[in-house]
Amino acid sequence: MTGQVSATRQSGLSDTDSSQQSLGGTLSANRKLLTLPAGPVIVNLFTQASRSRTTTMIGGAEQAFSGHNVNLGATLSVPLWRTPSPGQGSVVSHALGSLSATLGGNVRQTDAGQGKGVNAGLSWLPLGKFRLTGNWSRSTDSVSDAQRFAPEYYGAPITVFDFVTGQSAEVLPILGGTPDLRPPRFDRVALSALAGPFLPWNVAGSVSLQRSNAANSAGPLPAVTPELEAAFPDRFRRDATGRLTAIDQRPINFASTRTESLASNLGASFPLGEAAPGKPRGTLRLTLNHNLQLRNVTTIHASLPPMNRLVGDGGGVPRQQLDVQVDGRRGAWGLNMAARWRSGYRTRRDTGRDSAGDLRVSPVGTIDLRFSYVLQRAIRPSQSGVTPRRGAGIQFGLDVINVFDARPGASLGDGRPAPGYGRDDQDPVGRAVRLFARSRF
Template structure:
């Protein structure tokens, strides 16, 4: 049985360690002061004077703030962060996607990420940092990115670390769909040490997922052009013709197909043997030979080290290695051999064909193996009022792909034609030969150096004129090869890009300086960038805008950007890969067919020009509450947009007939899926919503219990100090008497985070507190059109046209988040809804039976967790559970899938629910342990 002193000691350690998040916590900022020069690196910021979750700012800006007069759209303190239940910054950033997404980018970009208000060499430098090490998160508008040398098309997320923190974390996660068929495992661990400007991070992650087969779901198979089956079938030389009049006479009907009898494997069959299978062919469900989701393995490991080089210069070195592999099953190889009438194993009077599947080598597969490595360095400092950064990185990536296409049975055909009496074509695995395979691979290298400096160059009546300058050099080298049908193709592409960028922010009015105060705070900004490409010449980006704060609670931002963009080196030179047996819906015939798909680069791509208009605003309407309303209207026009080749609609095929290959009967055989330039695209949308956070104060009973526990533990500590004996199970630094009036303050000389890099102490005031968080964002798309080529009809993706296989573009998208966290127990719900779309054969014209209708879709993800560190009674009984968190997650809680049907109500084979979303509802359980 645990002794009283040991149990109390464990509880004392719990109080010092449980809420490590409380030592440096910052509240959400209703109105931040006008930013001032940040403290030099290595100096103690006034923001380090903390108590509980309240920051006491004695002078200057908050530690780690960004260089901008623009106010954040969202600020989170540690208690807010805990309400997300995240395991790492990567996980946390994913959950913040509704707040960090932007409509001004090209799509798919992650936000600009800063660390302590400084540039980093890349997100890999910090992705494994535990959320407990974060003191504050700021999400800012796109215009903030200009001050850091980025384009104003991505929101900025600034993570501010605690001055001191140390921990080792380990997490194991198991997941599986409730429908079964697949399971996945994730194991990750990290070690972090933070002591002001000294920082070290090591991390490792392994992810493994088994394959999910079509046989694990209710999948109707696609009808094949020929009656392939294991065991084989006999047909006439022209499929559908009569095989043999004698066989028809025996069967009493015209026979066009006959199953190969099982007895034929051991000897020559008779005509009577085939009569038993007349017009009743062998069938094979090949679902167990095709994957819905591949088997995957991903391993990654990284390290980063940060050290001060002098009083105001900081260096970070980082490295990362990643390896991944995947294997997909593509079905069984088919065989089709001619069986002459004179063959000793053929009972037929005329020539026939033997068609079937071959199982001798198992299914056709697609294997992909890839590894990548990255070395990076970042230097940040301040000199003569200039805040500067220098980042350098080198990335190397190698990828290898092997695809089985078909089985070469030419040798078997030769023996059949030679009437070889020893070769029975009906024998098990008789039709065999080497696999025809496509091989491809690529090696990619990228070296990047960027230097950024910003400063307020001069002071105007309304404030300082902020300027930012960037110079960059980017070199890429892509070597790729592809071998198809014995023909080798090699590509060697190199690109060097030089970049120069400048931005300026000019204040026009200021309430603080009483310059045009009746207008509030008004500033103009402008930016210019030139990119010199070795293969595309000079491309220009420029823009400007205004930021207006007429009153303290309201901020309005308007901007315009004109940008020229070159295709990526991968879009130009990726190796050509042909994947067989790919299901697509052929809108021309209204059927789902299996085709070969050609992927790779397109050397004929040209640069595009993008113009973006934005008007947005944010308001905090109710004083004293953490409620913010936000709205952004964005309009985008792109001339010559670069895009992956769209889905096979009639409109697309009419515009790109050379990209489709059909046989004489109109059957679709191949689609060239390489990227293309469209003529023009136009988009406009309004995204609006709110963020709300409410602090849940501890109840009177919780406050009383905590006061009693504190008194008991302080008494125990005093007794231990009087006797000279340490409290069992408690580090020595925790056993020192706290100064009066400062609960949770460190021992003399220890600093705000505990002695010499130890875990941060906690302030008792945060015990029992919780958070309620709500956010809701609605995206309303007004236009989304594409002109494929001049002279053809414009595609309206909101009204009947499509470029992707999942329908048109939803006019409405809703993202809702709700979370509650108190006393270590938390729950978070993520709700996404999108409106339905139509894909019409003749948009704006007559109805067609091939028109498709895609339903709306609502999905709910639920995450529950218990932070045992805050369950005091349990920890007193089982101290070894300290730092443990148990989580249960359910993705797609109600197992919803997109529903697709034609005008007649039928669902095309390619749009079966289990093909659209084979996983469905997925449950995961994770256990995370934090060692301080």
């Protein structure tokens, strides 16, 4: 069971006070149905249920909506064959390894509508430390209650590049729900290869090719281009001088969205120093994740051409992203580093061609560091002789966020600096230093 109470206050052109209460629960069970020569057939059942209420006070008027979510699902795991024990079976049976299949489905019901889905998967282990998997799913998702019923309000100001005027503008995003959203449909396929762990350092890696086709997926307009403003004039608000003042970012349905990506992962653990008697040895964990976008094409509706987001149509997206995570621990001391990098990308002014008025966003990378020390509490037996539960102690730490003070930058298609991408426009904070103390009671 989980519960949450939260409150949010925002001051500005649109003063808002919002509070939310939610309560949810999850129940799962599994049971062996029968035993095949390759192993037992297992059925897993689960149900999730939640209810929430959100109250928002805007301009002295109270708006409230409640929502519920019920999700029922089942998965069947079937072993098809397995590797014989050493000394048994033929050479062919050993070469085939182990193969298992999963079949599943779920039904979801909310105030905003109903969703359902089916999925299937295969997992093959040709060798002990190699695994090949394939997964397919098809689903119709229900629109979330917030996407459909949330009241309209102004969000925090954002700086955008206005292709119509060729200047940057600080605008107010209009947020909230869209009552007439249609439920999205998804078809997803993923093929993965995993290997490891190897060597004393537990080196392991994986590669995964993922493809997704969606119809009626919901989201905000991707960019402030003249083409999109002409197609959705009521979504863009300008003053008498033509300056952009607000953008309606409430969700709309996209006719279709097709994406393909290649994700890879590599991880290893290294021991630090010699283990002292009664104390664990220190460790250093290194993880690298890389994502390469192979395809990203969106069609908003039939009157607009398909937008290839990777070349900049309808708002560009980075083609590559790299994340590096380092986690070290020795005794009471800890060190964590998170490095993130994304490639540059272009946003075209006009769909289908590059021009001098395009926006070219530069690559950017950031590094965050955390140093920590755990002060353990002394453990004393109680008068009854029972040793109390060991606590986590008090953790003291220092966070340095964006160590090198990197800021996003951009230029126009002809090389001129892009308005709205100065040092303090997109990220006015930059580097930040934070001290903290944390304890569990």
